Amino acid sequence: MNDVSTSSLAAAATATARVTLVDDEPTVKVKAEDVNVYYGDKHALKSVSIDIPERSVTAFIGPSGCGKSTFLRCLNRMNDTIEGCRVSGSITLDGSDIYDPSLDVVELRARVGMVFQKPNPFPKSIFENVAYGPRIHGLAHSKADIEEIVVTSLKKASLYEEVKDRLAEPGTGLSGGQQQRLCIARAIAVSPEVILMDEPCSALDPIATAKIEELIDELRANYTIIIVTHSMQQAARVSQKTAFFHLGVMVEVGDTDQIFTNPKDKRTQDYITGRFG
Amino acid sequence: MSEHIVTSFDDDLKELARRITEIGGLAERSVDLSVRALMEVDIAAARKVIEDDKRIDDLQREIEEKAVLTIARRQPMAQDLREVMAAIHIATDLERVGDLAKNTAKRVIAIGGQFQPQKFVHGVEHLAELALEQLKDVLDSYVSRDLDQALMVWRRDNEIDVLYTSLFRELLTYMMEDPRNISFCTHLLFCAKNIERIGDHATNIAETVHYVVTGIALTDERPKKDTSSLTSVEYKEG
Numbered sequence: 001m002n003d004v005s006t007s008s009l010a011a012a013a014t015a016t017a018r019v020t021l022v023d024d025e026p027t028v029k030v031k032a033e034d035v036n037v038y039y040g041d042k043h044a045l046k047s048v049s050i051d052i053p054e055r056s057v058t059a060f061i062g063p064s065g066c067g068k069s070t071f072l073r074c075l076n077r078m079n080d081t082i083e084g085c086r087v088s089g090s091i092t093l094d095g096s097d098i099y100d101p102s103l104d105v106v107e108l109r110a111r112v113g114m115v116f117q118k119p120n121p122f123p124k125s126i127f128e129n130v131a132y133g134p135r136i137h138g139l140a141h142s143k144a145d146i147e148e149i150v151v152t153s154l155k156k157a158s159l160y161e162e163v164k165d166r167l168a169e170p171g172t173g174l175s176g177g178q179q180q181r182l183c184i185a186r187a188i189a190v191s192p193e194v195i196l197m198d199e200p201c202s203a204l205d206p207i208a209t210a211k212i213e214e215l216i217d218e219l220r221a222n223y224t225i226i227i228v229t230h231s232m233q234q235a236a237r238v239s240q241k242t243a244f245f246h247l248g249v250m251v252e253v254g255d256t257d258q259i260f261t262n263p264k265d266k267r268t269q270d271y272i273t274g275r276f277g
Numbered sequence: 278m279s280e281h282i283v284t285s286f287d288d289d290l291k292e293l294a295r296r297i298t299e300i301g302g303l304a305e306r307s308v309d310l311s312v313r314a315l316m317e318v319d320i321a322a323a324r325k326v327i328e329d330d331k332r333i334d335d336l337q338r339e340i341e342e343k344a345v346l347t348i349a350r351r352q353p354m355a356q357d358l359r360e361v362m363a364a365i366h367i368a369t370d371l372e373r374v375g376d377l378a379k380n381t382a383k384r385v386i387a388i389g390g391q392f393q394p395q396k397f398v399h400g401v402e403h404l405a406e407l408a409l410e411q412l413k414d415v416l417d418s419y420v421s422r423d424l425d426q427a428l429m430v431w432r433r434d435n436e437i438d439v440l441y442t443s444l445f446r447e448l449l450t451y452m453m454e455d456p457r458n459i460s461f462c463t464h465l466l467f468c469a470k471n472i473e474r475i476g477d478h479a480t481n482i483a484e485t486v487h488y489v490v491t492g493i494a495l496t497d498e499r500p501k502k503d504t505s506s507l508t509s510v511e512y513k514e515g
Contacts, residue, residue: 233352260354262492272354274281 026053029194029224030075035089037070037079044070046248047089052194052241057216057225059235059256062245063276068228071245072196075226076112077105093194110137113187117199119179121171121186126163129171129182130154133190149189157185158215177208184215188223195219197227201234213238232272236260244268289347290357293340293364294420297371300336301416303329304371307378308412308475312405314385315468316398326382333375340368355492363489367419370478370485374412377471377478384464391461397451400444401469407437408472411479418486427486430479431499437476438503444469445505453510473503 030052037045045067052058060068070079077098079085091098098108110133121129130150133139140146150167154160159181163174171182180200187195197216201209216225216238229235235242236256243253244267252265263269270276281287307326314322344365347353353361411430418426448462448469484495 232354236354261358263355269355270279273357274283274286275279276282 026056028052029054029094030226031090031092031095032071032074033090035071035074035087035091037067037074037088038086039082040084044248045074048250050243050250050253052224052226054224055220055222056241057220057227057239058241058243059239060226060228060243060245061230061232061235061271062251063271064230066245067248068243068245069198071250072198072226072228075194075196076109076114078109078114080105106137110190111192112194112196113190113192114196114198115180115183115187115200118203119176119183121174121179121182123170123172125168126154126171126174126182127167130185130189133186137190139190153185153189154182156188156219157181158211158218159185175208177204177211180204180208180212181215184212184219188219192223194224194226197225199228199230202230209234232260244271246271283351286351286353286357289343289351290360293343293347293361296336296340296343297364297367298416298420300333300340300368300371301412301419303333303336304374304378305409305412305416307333307375307382308405308409308472311378311381311385312402312409312472314382316402318385318389318393320386320389323382323385327379330375330379333372337368337372340364356489359489359492363419363485366485367482370481374475374478377475381468381471384468388461388464393461394458397448397458397462397465400440400447401465401472404437404440404444404469404472407440408476408479411437411476415479415482415486419482419489422486422490424487424490427483427490431483431487431495434476434480434499435502437473441469441473441503442505442508445508446510449510 028051031050032052033049035045035048036043048067048071060072062068073079074087074091075098079087087099093108093111097103098112122132124132127150130153131140131146134146134149140149151160154163159178162178163169163182171179174182180203184195184200201212204212213234216227219225220240227235227238239256241253242256242259244251244259244263244265246267252259252263252268254264259268260272263272307329310322310329311326313319314326344361347361351357411433414426415430417423418430445466448466451458452462480499487493487495
């Protein structure tokens with residue numbers, strides 16, 4: 001929250017934090033209410049409401065086409081870029097509407113970063129991959145500033161030790177797992193508050209996956225993380241809260257420990273135990 | 278419950294449940310046989326109980342290995358995970374039941390040649406009937422996933438406890454009446470304790486069945502009526 005330097009957003013967030021100290025409930029970072037998404041005539045997401053707690057990992061699970069990625073992309077308005085896509089309902093970040101027409105979408109996406117399924121580093125050097133964001137967002141004013149941000153971000157993404165001697169080499173020359181950590185460093189570099197991850201490990205081997213999961217566990221001390229994953233075991237390992245989506249409906253949300261040992265809804269039970277279809 | 282997409286997963290779970298039924302049947306039979314051996318001082322039956330315990334131990338180990346393999350291979354979740362954990366727990370309880378029956382059988386061999394008034398053993402016989410019924414009912418509740426039946430077993434254990442406590446007093450009285458009874462009655466007391474413990478294992482299994490069916494552990498305090506540890510019988514001179 002220290003990253004928000006100005007405006008009512010920070011004030012609102014501080015107020016919320018104060019209230020929760022009394023209530024002893026986790027602070028809600030992102031709140032969605034009655035969110036519907038249509039792709040043309042297709043009703044892809046049906047009345048989804050969820051509170052995403054701050055500084056924790058929330059996992060979205062469900063079969064392909066269930067709407068989990070669609071919902072994830074609503075949270076930083078990535079669906080805006082899709083033709084014929086319409087979103088209704090309310091999504092707030094620290095209590096402020098992210099679909100407010102006066103809101104700067106570029107600024108929103110700096111606060112709500114994203115990591116994709118396939119690592120997609122820019123065809124530039126490792127250094128430039130990380131430096132690009134802070135530079136265009138005006139977060140750094142000198143060469144020293146930029147260097148510091150790049151090194152810190154690479155360290156936070158647990159990549160620095162592996163690449164410190166070859167920062168000038170192309171990012172695309174790294175291994176898949178390293179590329180994905182580079183993308184996480186790139187997301188971190190603009191000081192986001194929320195990081196969205198859309199199946200970040202699906203293209204990685206088990207060792208690289210373990211490194212990303214370890215990293216997610218470290219990052220949740222400072223960031224709110226929302227991860228879409230097809231691996232139930234991964235959701236069970238990395239998240240504190242899990243939401244199960246099916247046919248565009250959010251069927252069940254709860255503490256991860258409960259969802260994977262004693263889900264309430266039969267559809268959740270059937271999906272996580274491999275009885276669907 | 279509908280079947281898994283991967284049908285061999287269903288086979289794994291069915292196989293685990295089948296082996297639990299098998300070890301349950303063996304444990305039940307051993308308890309029954311050990312008590313009959315005690316009643317009739319049947320040394321051959323006692324030896325058979327001791328012999329059969331090896332099979333129970335083996336089966337328990339096999340169930341554990343199968344469960345570990347299933348976890349490694351299938352990474353079970355929710356109900357499936359509870360099934361696998363339950364199989365491990367129940368097999369452990371039943372293996373202990375087998376050991377207790379074996380201990381009773383060993384005592385039958387030890388007291389083989391001694392003077393044994395029949396009235397002494399009636400109480401133990403009745404206790405054993407109750408424990409066997411508990412064991413049978415709880416195994417049925419496991420097979421049919423019958424929550425009510427499991428809860429009934431869980432609540433009924435206090436009958437065994439009450440009977441055990443009164444038996445404890447009774448046997449102490451016999452010992453005071455005539456010191457020649459001491460050796461036999463002490464063995465009998467241990468046998469009674471074995472049977473009372475079998476009742477406890479039946480309630481453990483009832484708790485496991487509750488967990489399998491509901492996903493919630495039974496945490497309420499069970500009514501405890503075994504007060505033998507607080508019981509003393511006054512010795513009257515003369």
